[in-house]
Amino acid sequence: MKIVGVCACTAGIAHTYMAQKKLITIGEERGHIVHVETQGSMGAESKLTSEQIKEADFVIIAADVKVSKERFRGKNIIEIGTAIAIKSTNQLYEEIEK
Numbered sequence: 001m002k003i004v005g006v007c008a009c010t011a012g013i014a015h016t017y018m019a020q021k022k023l024i025t026i027g028e029e030r031g032h033i034v035h036v037e038t039q040g041s042m043g044a045e046s047k048l049t050s051e052q053i054k055e056a057d058f059v060i061i062a063a064d065v066k067v068s069k070e071r072f073r074g075k076n077i078i079e080i081g082t083a084i085a086i087k088s089t090n091q092l093y094e095e096i097e098k
Helices: 014-029 050-055 082-087 089-097
Strands: 002-009 033-040 042-047 058-063 074-079
Touching: 002 014, 002 050, 002 082, 014 033, 014 058, 014 074, 014 089, 042 058, 058 082, 058 089, 074 082, 082 089
Parallel strands: 002 033, 002 058, 058 074
Antiparallel strands: 033 042
16 A cells, blocks of 8 residues: 655654654555655655655544645545554554555
8 A cells, every 4th residue: 555644743853753763664564655744843854745645545644733634635544643653553554454
């Protein structure tokens, strides 16, 4: 599956990047193509392209702050907190894979 995501925590530092790493690492281990944008204290990094979004089967928004979903209109979106993305990554992917 092709999956895109956005990670953002309240401080925009640690949890944002830990969630990004877990989503990519575990997703790729499970055979998915995963691209994750971070929205942190340094602004948006690893920005998703319109092509990545268009091809995505699922969108994961792992955020503790408001993230705009406008560009994901019409996509299957899963919204969770960053703690779930960090601690329960395998269970998250199991749900997506069902």
